[in-house]
Amino acid sequence: MVIDEVELRVVRVPLRAAFANAGHVTTDKVAVLVTVRGGGVEGYGEGVMEPLPWFGPETVGGALVILRQALIPDLLGRPVDDPGEVSRRWAGWRGNPMAKACLEMALWDLAARQQDRPLWQVLGGDGRPVAVGASIGLVSDRVRLLDAVAEHASQGYRRIKLKIGPGADLDPLTAVRQAFPDLALSADGNSAYTLAAASHLAGLDELDLDYLEQPLDADDLVDHAVLSAQLATPLCLDESLSSPQRVEAALDLRACSVVNVKAGRLGGLAAVLDTAARCRARHVPMWCGGMLELGVGRAHNLHLTTLPGFSLPGDTASASRTYARDIVEQPLEAVDGVMAIPPGPGIGVTLDRGFLAEVTEAVETVRR
Numbered sequence: 001m002v003i004d005e006v007e008l009r010v011v012r013v014p015l016r017a018a019f020a021n022a023g024h025v026t027t028d029k030v031a032v033l034v035t036v037r038g039g040g041v042e043g044y045g046e047g048v049m050e051p052l053p054w055f056g057p058e059t060v061g062g063a064l065v066i067l068r069q070a071l072i073p074d075l076l077g078r079p080v081d082d083p084g085e086v087s088r089r090w091a092g093w094r095g096n097p098m099a100k101a102c103l104e105m106a107l108w109d110l111a112a113r114q115q116d117r118p119l120w121q122v123l124g125g126d127g128r129p130v131a132v133g134a135s136i137g138l139v140s141d142r143v144r145l146l147d148a149v150a151e152h153a154s155q156g157y158r159r160i161k162l163k164i165g166p167g168a169d170l171d172p173l174t175a176v177r178q179a180f181p182d183l184a185l186s187a188d189g190n191s192a193y194t195l196a197a198a199s200h201l202a203g204l205d206e207l208d209l210d211y212l213e214q215p216l217d218a219d220d221l222v223d224h225a226v227l228s229a230q231l232a233t234p235l236c237l238d239e240s241l242s243s244p245q246r247v248e249a250a251l252d253l254r255a256c257s258v259v260n261v262k263a264g265r266l267g268g269l270a271a272v273l274d275t276a277a278r279c280r281a282r283h284v285p286m287w288c289g290g291m292l293e294l295g296v297g298r299a300h301n302l303h304l305t306t307l308p309g310f311s312l313p314g315d316t317a318s319a320s321r322t323y324a325r326d327i328v329e330q331p332l333e334a335v336d337g338v339m340a341i342p343p344g345p346g347i348g349v350t351l352d353r354g355f356l357a358e359v360t361e362a363v364e365t366v367r368r
């Protein structure tokens with residue numbers, strides 16, 4: 001593939017309601033939308049870095065620098081035989097998996113569209129609809145929390161995840177478990193705890209959670225291994241898994257027994273394929289996490305979730321849960337807890353150009 005130009009577009013889309021986790025409250029989604037053009041075809045990628053480093057160390061501003069000064073000039077200067085190879089080509093620029101991923105994922109979409117094949121097929125998935133869960137942010141009011149869980153359970157979501165934090169963990173989870181004894185339930189601590197909370201977190205063992213996600217530091221694997229040995233509840237890692245090699249290390253250390261796969265955090269779709277192969281070889285269950293993606297990122301997530309080994313419901317729920325209007329024309333909506341894969345070449349979505357123009361904060365095009 002010869003790439004003729006790359007468009008970088010920063011968009012800001014308001015959420016229908018603020019979404020809180022233990023570290024940050026999100027009210028607007030700010031995303032870098034990447035369009036690569038080659039052979040008269042476009043491919044799309046969506047960056048999941050945030051304006052400030054609330055989730056991971058990357059930021060929108062930092063990613064734009066890496067994209068403009070390193071990744072895009074490299075891409076325009078040398079043809080790409082296979083989108084699966086570019087992450088190795090970019091290894092000399094350290095870290096920054098999210099910046100690399102948004103450009104790499106646009107290349108995968110472009111390659112699939114040029115071949116007139118759906119992305120899932122190019123990746124090696126089965127393209128079948130995927131079971132999904134819903135993630136519910138921190139809600140201090142108990143009645144509102146139970147109402148939110150009831151609403152999502154009645155919509156058929158296959159697993160409900162509650163965001164938790166110190167002072168807002170055992171009580172709300174116990175209330176939800178008592179009200180919904182058979183619900184598939186999990187909890188996400190978003191790195192808000194330390195190992196000092198181990199005996200407190202052991203209280204979760206009575207609640208029959210599918211897993212506890214990322215209670216400790218994003219940088220950490222060792223403390224998670226120590227905590228894991230003290231809990232009956234399986235641990236799942238998210239923030240800590242910044243590459244396929246980190247996933248392997250986490251599993252070697254027994255820091256987790258469930259893996260949250262996020263293409264952006266891991267460095268792109270080649271890294272997802274690598275991670276999925278490692279997890280399958282060890283019979284470790286995977287699921288696709290979410291970053292409040294807009295339609296481009298959400299469509300990518302749906303395609304990658306059809307890879308073998310994604311045996312647990314992911315976070316790729318209906319777009320309309322989060323946004324009054326999306327940037328793509330196709331509604332990406334769950335029916336009874338199942339999301340269909342958008343049909344057609346590539347990721348199967350087209351951009352809503354009118355809405356995109358309304359929500360664009362900045363746009364630039366770099367040509368060969």
Ligand SMILES: [Mg+2]
Pocket residue numbers: 188190213214238239260289
């Ligand atoms: Mg998480």
